[in-house]
Amino acid sequence: MGTFRFILRRVFYLLIQLIGVVTVLFFLVRLLPGNPAHALVGQGANEASIAAIEAKLGFDKPLPVQYVIYLGNLFRGDLGDSIFTGQTVRADLIQRFPATFELVTIAMALTILIGIPLGIYVALQTKGLIANIVSKIVFIYGMLTGAIPDFWLGLILIFVFFFVLRIVPAPIGRLGTMGVAPDRVTGLYIIDSVLTSNWEAFKVSARHLILPVATLTLIYMGNIVKMARSTMTEVMQSEFIEYARASGLPRAVIRSYALRNALAPVVTVVAFNYSFLLGGAVLVETVFAWGGLGEYAVQAIIQSDYFPITGFALVTAIFIAILYLSLDLVYAFLDPRIRY
16 A cells, blocks of 8 residues: 555646646747748748747747646647648657667667666775776766767767777667668567567667667767676675674675665666666757767757657657656655655
């Protein structure tokens, strides 16, 4: 019963947060420079043409009235229409979300599979020349990842591995210019290629994933490495580990105890990084012409297309809110005291 009440309480808070996010987003987007109607009719249009387009789009009404209309449409699942794609924002987001989700999820999986073991290894190997060298390299890497822009690293990787070495395909979308997408099942090309046994599409999509995934992984893995290293070092120096050593427990058992206690803060950083990856994908997708939500948002901002901007930000907020809700549930499972 306590767990059920905890979940209901968190879901209630989530709904309040989303309403607040929608409200703030709606009014902030209207403060952006540019006029969708002006951008639609082009340069040299007269005021009467612009006013007619604004009336057709509903932008001639006072902002509070526009907000009430938008909120009513939102509760019916209507996110508005994109002026420049000619589709509903909902259709655009459904079409583009799998590309972003595939990119950030694979990058997140690699940051976990590489970052956590690397951080733990550095924490445990405190003696020896190799351990010192690896520790210094990890320290420098952790410092650099906080200073290097992700889009800049993406451009450098493109220059080195595509332009100079020619070992990866051109950074043009998920399949390049000649690739054929697999039959859509989930929208994730890697998964759909396996499900439909389309191995040519699997090979092409996997090769196009290399550089954008490497860009996001290299940039965002630093936080996980540093957190895994620092927490594991702290736990290994704690009193209960010293007591375990004094009791004569095997080294493997001691390290397993330490690992279980060190992973909780790392899980938090992993959740934060997952949300940061979604934001980082905005510019990285633009660099690689990825065709996901990030590129869609950049194009909408450039074109002053209000509804796609709000729709992208809303989907991002929902994704992050669900992610943090899942994190709360994991913590509640690990520590029952949190449920009450």
